[in-house]
Amino acid sequence: MELEQKKKFFSAIVGMAIITSLVVNIFVVGPIVMIGKADPGDIPHYWHNTTTLNVTVLHFAPRILWYDFQYNQGGTWVSKLNAQIDVNNSAEYRFIVNISSDQGWDDIQFVNITAWYDQGTDSSTYNQTVGGNWNLNLQYENTTGTAAWRMLWPHGGEFTEGTYADIVGFDPYGSIGYTECHNLSFSFVPSYQVRYAPGDGIWNNTYNTTDDAESWNFIMEVTDSGEDAPASSTIWITDEFGVYSYSEIVSAGWPTIIGHPGENATANSNITLLTRSNGNYSLSTDVEDLVHRTFPAATISRELIWVRGGDLDLFDNFTASSGGIYFYGSLGAYHLSRANGTDLTTNDVEYKCNIPLGQMAGDYAAAIRYHLTTT
Template sequence: MSDFVSVPLRRSLVVGITFFALVMSLGQALAGDSGSSNDNGTITGVVNANAPTINVADIRNTGNTTVTGTQLDVLSNYRFYLDVTESNGWASLRNVYVQLWFDLGTDTTTFATATAANNYRINVTYDNSAAQSSPTAGQWSVKAGNVALGAVVMNEIVASQEYAFQITFQLDAQIHQAQLPSAARNGGYSNAYSWNGQFTARDANGNLVTRQSDATSGDYYEFGVFQHTSVTLGGQNWAAGGVAPGASSQTGTVTVTHTSNANYKLHVYANGNLVSGTNTIAIGNVLALAAADLSDDLSSNTAFPGTGSGNPIYLMGSGATFHAFAPNTNSTATVVQFQINVPLGTPVGTYTATLVMTVQQQAPPTP
């Protein structure tokens, strides 16, 4: 009896175990219905270099007071004042530009479109193309314009990042005259016939930052330039030497150096007739010679029409017109020579007269 019962039990256990194994195996084979898949991508962030910062920019007198909004004198000391930060390290800074230009009566004129002449446009540049980690005075120079640089004083604010500069300069004698700014300057360049200014910094990454107005007041950089003229004789006397009555004699030449920072006339007049004691030779016997200088406006030998300032001979310009302002030079030299015609019967003697050379500048335009 026991043998009969035990056999089926063993079979049922075997069958049960076999069935369980098959079910488990089948379950693994069907697992693809709830599977997964994947792909991948990248996340990217670009870190750009910080642009340089012009913290302070100004034009000041030697007392450290701003002169923007005023008129400047040529041949006088002023200072460009700058405070610049390069947070990427000073070696990343490439240039700082101080750019000034005369607007010729149009406020929309830019440095790029201004007349490219040395008395109309100025560019003072800091050059760090060598990527130095701190500045030196020798890196500042004049790239354009008739302006002379003096001492460059530097102060380190943050080592290798922020520096302040005081750059002494003088405008040369023929920097164009400009009007005193009178209109409000906080909305842009707004004074015709003035000088405008801007300060620009450029780094190695191509960032370009320009400041055209004061960081505190918001006033745009505009200023005027006072009128200026001068005249100097290279020799004080025109000597004709000995000449007989009825003959003529030419004097030596004298180089007249003159400056004007706007259109002008150069003329000469005689205070009186040629005099020797009580004897005279009328000033109408003295002629300015056209051949002395072919670059002046004297086209023919011209006699003095009379004495006094109302009877000049015009060497540059004429009674009705002004000679064009020199756009590039610091001065102009004109060679002047005279001829004396001695009338028959003139007594022997040494005859002299005083000649006055004058530069007369055209009145400034009305804004």
């Protein structure tokens, strides 16, 4: 037993000696094993090629160098920007625009011209109120290599297409060999009922603006394909012009009434009125007393003559004092302008006469006066 205890004590002493030796060797003398550094030698080159230089070449948008709206005055084109024009189905007008493209003309895809009656506010837009007398849309298309020109709207004869022209021009600010410049012109003839637009009384001649109410506004838009750019680009200019009022009674039928004394005789047939107006309008009729063709002393009072037609559904008779009967509108009030069409046909005008008892037989006649007002 005593021998066993001595062995354990001896083992403990040896273990402590070993631990003490290790500690002293590490912290006082130095580590038992030294890890040395390898000598790498010269490193004269090193390449890193995982990054790139990125350059984006921007696409120049096309430029509108100048534009105009013109009237063909005997072969000479006269500017009508911020001025009124005639609408008589014969006067010729044109939009003309000079466009420059630094990437060549093949980049120009579309030139769209839209014009519209502004309805008294410059915040209005094309086709806001649909109608051939209120809107115009002309287009130049250059997407196939062969240019196409067209009138996209209207199609009811309110405007007649004229001639189109593409003339190569020169841009002094462009780059030789790259920039191409063209003058495009779009001519047309407005018909009789293209909407009246008097302006606000004072035409502002500032270019590229719409600041005169009661006018025709227009926008010229040029769309460039952008070649390999992310998207096409569109530039535009805007301006305005006015339109004179137009009123015309083209034709009126001749009513004929046959009847006996004491009879409320009606005309053999309705007559037709053909009129033209390019604004809000009123249309009235007035007659004189009927006078015997052979014996002028024999008359029939105008108060015995009745008429209806147009918006007047019920017969109305003329009064003793002068004053017309209105088919459309009334005294101081007007029917809204026609959005479409080149004229108005009123084919339901009907006259009748209360022939007094004892009235002399024979033929009587009275002048009829029709009055068309445009405002």
